[in-house]
Structures are given as structure tokens and as C-alpha cells.
Amino acid sequence: MSDLTDGSDKPQKLPKHKEVDKAGVILTGAMQEFIKCGYAAASMDRIAVAAGVSKPTLYSYFRDKAGLFAALIQQMTQGDRKSRLLENDQLLQLPLRDSLKQIATVSLDKLSGKQPLFTLIRLIVGESGRFPALAQTFVRNGEKPMLEELSYLFANHPDVKVGDPEVLARCFHGSIVHYIILQEILHGRDILPMERDRFINGLIDLIVGSDRVPGADMGNG
Amino acid sequence: MSDLTDGSDKPQKLPKHKEVDKAGVILTGAMQEFIKCGYAAASMDRIAVAAGVSKPTLYSYFRDKAGLFAALIQQMTQGDRKSRLLENDQLLQLPLRDSLKQIATVSLDKLSGKQPLFTLIRLIVGESGRFPALAQTFVRNGEKPMLEELSYLFANHPDVKVGDPEVLARCFHGSIVHYIILQEILHGRDILPMERDRFINGLIDLIVGSDRVPGADMGNG
DNA sequence: GTCTATAAGTCGATAGAC
DNA sequence: GTCTATCGACTTATAGAC
Numbered sequence: 003m004s005d006l007t008d009g010s011d012k013p014q015k016l017p018k019h020k021e022v023d024k025a026g027v028i029l030t031g032a033m034q035e036f037i038k039c040g041y042a043a044a045s046m047d048r049i050a051v052a053a054g055v056s057k058p059t060l061y062s063y064f065r066d067k068a069g070l071f072a073a074l075i076q077q078m079t080q081g082d083r084k085s086r087l088l089e090n091d092q093l094l095q096l097p098l099r100d101s102l103k104q105i106a107t108v109s110l111d112k113l114s115g116k117q118p119l120f121t122l123i124r125l126i127v128g129e130s131g132r133f134p135a136l137a138q139t140f141v142r143n144g145e146k147p148m149l150e151e152l153s154y155l156f157a158n159h160p161d162v163k164v165g166d167p168e169v170l171a172r173c174f175h176g177s178i179v180h181y182i183i184l185q186e187i188l189h190g191r192d193i194l195p196m197e198r199d200r201f202i203n204g205l206i207d208l209i210v211g212s213d214r215v216p217g218a219d220m221g222n223g
Numbered sequence: 224m225s226d227l228t229d230g231s232d233k234p235q236k237l238p239k240h241k242e243v244d245k246a247g248v249i250l251t252g253a254m255q256e257f258i259k260c261g262y263a264a265a266s267m268d269r270i271a272v273a274a275g276v277s278k279p280t281l282y283s284y285f286r287d288k289a290g291l292f293a294a295l296i297q298q299m300t301q302g303d304r305k306s307r308l309l310e311n312d313q314l315l316q317l318p319l320r321d322s323l324k325q326i327a328t329v330s331l332d333k334l335s336g337k338q339p340l341f342t343l344i345r346l347i348v349g350e351s352g353r354f355p356a357l358a359q360t361f362v363r364n365g366e367k368p369m370l371e372e373l374s375y376l377f378a379n380h381p382d383v384k385v386g387d388p389e390v391l392a393r394c395f396h397g398s399i400v401h402y403i404i405l406q407e408i409l410h411g412r413d414i415l416p417m418e419r420d421r422f423i424n425g426l427i428d429l430i431v432g433s434d435r436v437p438g439a440d441m442g443n444g
Numbered sequence: 445g446t447c448t449a450t451a452a453g454t455c456g457a458t459a460g461a462c
Numbered sequence: 463g464t465c466t467a468t469c470g471a472c473t474t475a476t477a478g479a480c
Contacts, residue, residue: 128349169425204390
């Protein structure tokens with residue numbers, strides 16, 4: 003009954019079981035089930051079966067269906083963060099152009115061709131009318147951290163002299179997300195072709211160009 | 224069986240019936256049905272009933288289910304264009320800042336709070352895995368024209384001196400689309416608040432700033 | 445397997461304009 | 463009469479009940 007109504011996003015009591023990553027196994031089973039059935043039609047019983055655990059075990063790791071789904075989103079979107087190559091301090095010390103190229107490249111690498119993730123995103127967007135909290139979990143755990151990291155970068159990097167950091171973050175990240183949506187999720191590659199590197203370079207020129215005299219420094223990578 | 228497999232986007236034989244806009248009536252009924260049931264579960268019979276016409280009449284206006292859906296998308300997304308205030312020539316003669324403000328404002332006005340359109344977009348994204356051609360129809364009829372108009376502007380406006388026009392178009396439009404997705408479709412207003420005018424101004428500063436000395440011309444609107 | 449319900453798409457008849 | 467928009471009834475396919 004507590005279906006997506008309260009803060010199921012917050013970290014839950016995760017009992018420190020033995021060495022095997024049973025939570026991961028459950029998440030894998032849940033992924034299959036959510037992908038196959040959508041959110042509403044997904045059955046906790048089938049998730050338990052798919053994961054090879056009992057229902058009580060399932061509920062000892064995740065409070066409810068909503069909490070399980072939130073954890074799934076977190077796992078997939080935090081993948082962007084745990085494997086990024088640069089720490090915040092480094093990002094501030096490198097030239098802005100290099101930091102942004104790094105972030106854009108990693109973002110696109112993490113997204114391109116990831117069919118399971120696309121399926122999950124389709125599901126979240128598709129059900130965002132009926133299940134607003136589902137979408138909000140995605141915003142909180144996926145988009146917000148990314149935008150905050152970018153805002154911090156734009157607010158504190160010495161190369162950035164003008165511009166609203168939060169808006170810059172939205173434009174940078176939003177352009178990338180829109181690119182992925184158009185090319186991959188909505189299958190627009192053939193209708194609106196756009197090479198990946200051309201897009202990245204153009205986007206970075208747009209952002210960095212604000213503080214650059216045309217022709218002053220074109221050399222990069 | 225021709226379910227979304229061929230060019231159902233192209234204009235169909237539209238018999239020039241009497242003065243009453245029966246096609247519009249059918250589209251309204253189709254909208255209700257698609258919104259209520261999604262694409263796959265939508266029934267042409269129920270659409271006919273909702274529209275108050277017989278099934279053969281329905282098929283005399285639209286080739287098949289896919290063609291009907293494509294027409295629906297076209298109607299909603301072309302709404303963006305038919306009501307825009309400026310022609311291409313005007314856009315090239317005004318200062319770039321003003322043209323972009325115009326486009327951004329109209330785009331956001333046309334999207335903000337439009338629940339039926341959001342429902343349709345959720346449906347398209349949600350079914351884009353199972354029905355790629357559905358999504359491609361949206362890309363062809365909705366996104367492509369907008370991006371082409373912007374590319375033309377960025378390619379030909381005298382204020383634009385550097386930058387890849389097609390990438391600029393994607394960044395400008397992509398930022399706006401991502402803003403709408405986050406704030407409205409995914410219900411992120413409270414999680415990531417961002418005032419509309421602040422966003423528009425920041426976005427335009429980013430684009431126009433490429434060719435502007437900071438502090439030279441802040442006065443606008 | 446059989447039966448029923450409901451789906452997409454088609455055909456011959458009807459009713460009015462000229 | 464012809465022409466055209468329309469509709470009731472039809473065919474075929476499929477998915478689920480039993």
C-alpha cells in the first residue's frame with residue numbers, strides 16, 4: 003500500500019549478510035522483471051523466484067517494491083559516478099575544456115548502447131504519469147547528483163568567469179541527455195545523424211567559448 | 224500487420240469532405256483512446272466510437288492505426304510551428320538574442336503544463352522499445368523540423384560567427400527539452416527548482432555570449 | 445484442442461447533392 | 463441518373479478460458 007508514496011529513496015537498513023552480494027542478485031532479478039513487465043505489473047513473487055531467494059529474504063534487503071525500484075535506479079545511475087576518472091579537485095585544476103571533455107566522454111560512454119538502461123528509462127518516463135514518485139526517485143538519484151557536480155564545477159572553476167553555474171550545468175548535461183534520447187532511445191540516428199565527437203566538440207566549444215577569443219586556443223587532444 | 228513498419232508518416236489521401244473537420248474529430252477521439260490505453264492496447268473500434276464515426280469512415284481518413292498515430296503526433300508538434308510569431312526572415316534580421324528569446328519563450332509556452340502532450344510523450348518514450356517506428360515518427364515530425372529551423376538560423380544569422388550550427392541547434396533545443404522533461408514530465412520541480420526566466424536568460428547568454436564581450440550588452444526585455 | 449472475445453482492416457448498401 | 467461520404471456487417475487473426 004505504501005506504493006511509491008514516501009521517501010523510499012533513502013538508504014535502507016542493509017543487513018550485512020555473508021560475503022555473497024545477495025542484494026546484487028536480487029537487483030538483477032528485479033531488473034529482468036521490471037524490464038519485462040513494467041513497474042505496475044511486476045510481481046515481487048516473480049522477482050524472488052528470478053533472484054533465487056525467498057520473499058522474506060527479498061524484504062529483508064528492500065523495504066518494499068518502491069524501495070527495490072529506487073535501489074535499482076540508484077545502482078544504474080550511480081554507475082556514472084563510481085567509475086568516473088576524475089575527482090572534483092582534479093576537475094578544478096585541469097583546463098575547463100579538458101574537464102568537460104572528460105565528463106562528456108564518460109557520460110556518453112556510460113549511456114551509449116546500454117539497452118537495459120534505456121529500457122529502464124523508457125519505463126520510468128512511460129510510467130511517470132501514473133507513478134510520479136518513481137520519476138522523482140530517478141531525478142533525485144540520477145539527475146540531481148550529476149547537475150550538482152556540474153554546478154560545483156562551473157561555480158568554482160577559474161576558467162568560468164560569467165554565467166549562471168546551475169543553468170550552465172543544465173545546458174551541458176541537458177544537451178547530452180537530449181542527444182542520447184534522440185539518437186538511441188527514440189531511434190533517431192538515421193533521421194538526424196550526428197557524429198558523437200562532432201557533438202562533443204561543438205558542445206564544449208559552446209561552453210568554453212564563452213571565455214575564449216575565437217582562434218586563441220584551438221589545440222586540444 | 225503493417226504495424227508501424229513503413230512510411231506511415233507521409234501525407235495520406237485525405238478526401239476533401241464537406242466543411243466539418245471530421246479528421247479533427249477523429250484525432251480528438253484517438254487522442255483520448257491512446258492516452259487511456261497506450262498505443263498497443265488502443266482499439267480502432269473504440270476510437271471510432273469516441274469520435275462518433277464508423278470504422279470505415281475512420282479508415283477513409285487514415286490509412287491505418289500507425290498513420291492515425293502519426294497524424295496525431297504531427298498535429299500536436301506542428302502546433303509549435305503554426306503559432307510561432309516570427310518568420311525565418313525576421314529571425315535573421317533581429318538581433319540573435321531577441322530571436323532566440325522569442326523561440327525559447329514560444330517553445331516553453333507551447334510545452335509548459337500541457338498534460339495531454341506530456342501523456343503522449345510518455346507514451347512514445349515508453350513504447351519506443353517495442354515500437355521504434357512510433358518514436359521515429361515523433362522524431363521526424365516533431366524534433367527534426369525544430370532542429371532544422373534552428374540550424375538554419377545559426378548557420379545564417381549574422382551574429383553567429385563561430386560554432387557548428389547543427390550542434391548549436393541541438394544544444395539550444397536539447398537544453399529546453401531537458402528542462403521540460405525534468406521539471407514537468409518527471410515531476411522534478413521541487414527537487415531541482417529552476418525558475419523559467421532564469422533558465423531562458425542563462426541559456427541565451429550561453430549561446431549569444433560566444434560572440435559578446437562580457438558586460439557589453441546586458442539590457443534585454 | 446475448442447470456444448469465445450476482441451482485435452485490424454474490408455465490402456456492399458444507403459442516403460443525400462446535383 | 464451519378465457521385466460521394468458514410469455505415470452495418472463481414473473476414474481473418476489472435477489471445478485467453480477451460
